[in-house]
Amino acid sequence: LQGLEPELFLKLVTNEMDNMTADGRDEPQTDFIYCHGAITEVLKFGSCRLHSGHKVLFLIIPGNRVLWASTTPSCRHFIVCLVYYYPVWAVSHAGHCVPPDSMDMIEDDHKLSFLRKHVPRETSLVLVGHSIGCYIILEMMKKDPELKVIKAALLFPTIERMAKTPQGKVMTPVLCHLRYVAYLPVFLLSLLPEGLKTVLVKLVFAAIHSLDNTVIHPTVSLLSGDCAANALYMGGQEMQIVLERDNETIKKNIEKLLFYYGATDHWCPVQYYHEIKRDFPSGHFRLCENGFRHAFVLDAGREVASMAAKWICGDLRT
Known part of the structure; x- marks a missing residue:
């Protein structure tokens, strides 16, 4: 992949994506496991x-x-971009999935526990990582410096001062003080039939002209009462916990980290990009x-995945 022109790379990815979709190869294996005592959904592409x-x-x-409708489309795009060289997995946050009836939530999720066991x-x-996933990655690297992390790509990273961002100023009162009011609606x-939920989700997304339709189903599943409540709770925690940038961890791992900031990202203003740079x-x-x-997965998952995969693989080969 190294040296391949971006336009040719994207064309290759697009053609391979279409081939995978046509013959069903783009479907992941979905596992539900207990990780650190919590129900965790793991999507596995490749091995x-x-x-x-x-x-x-x-x-x-x-x-x-709440902010990223589904990891599945991005996993799918990444595995295509990487041309099956590597397995691509995604691990959910605790409570952000609808588990089998036989599984009950016990306690909070822990990504390091997942790595140690699986x-x-x-x-x-x-x-x-995407959004708060970038903060979690830095925490993983901080808590376990012996992890064999060779690269970490942080996409639209919300790693500092979330409550002070334009979007944070709007959402902090809702997530931290009015969260319980939102539980009733x-x-x-969650009581509505699945068909009606699907119609409502499509209406909400109607203004996005290039919507990736694969996000519809996982967004509908978010309307499960438990999933939505846990996502709202996590959002409130983000506003209270993500405060100052972890400069020490960034400094120790600077050669491994790749940052991609949005030019119009209200969760991570351009000011943050200029300051960290x-x-x-x-x-x-x-x-x-x-x-x-x-929330690029809504309409630009393929483009971001192809860009990030080429960026990462090129960096791995240098």
């Missing part, structure tokens, strides 16, 4: 079990499901030139 031959695992850490210690990791929506002049920072929204 579903790791063995000694798997030297590298691409692991996607999603944003809050990924061989000798496996090298390429971490891909969410509960009432100033503070870490040797870092690898990019500012979006394509107008992608924070």
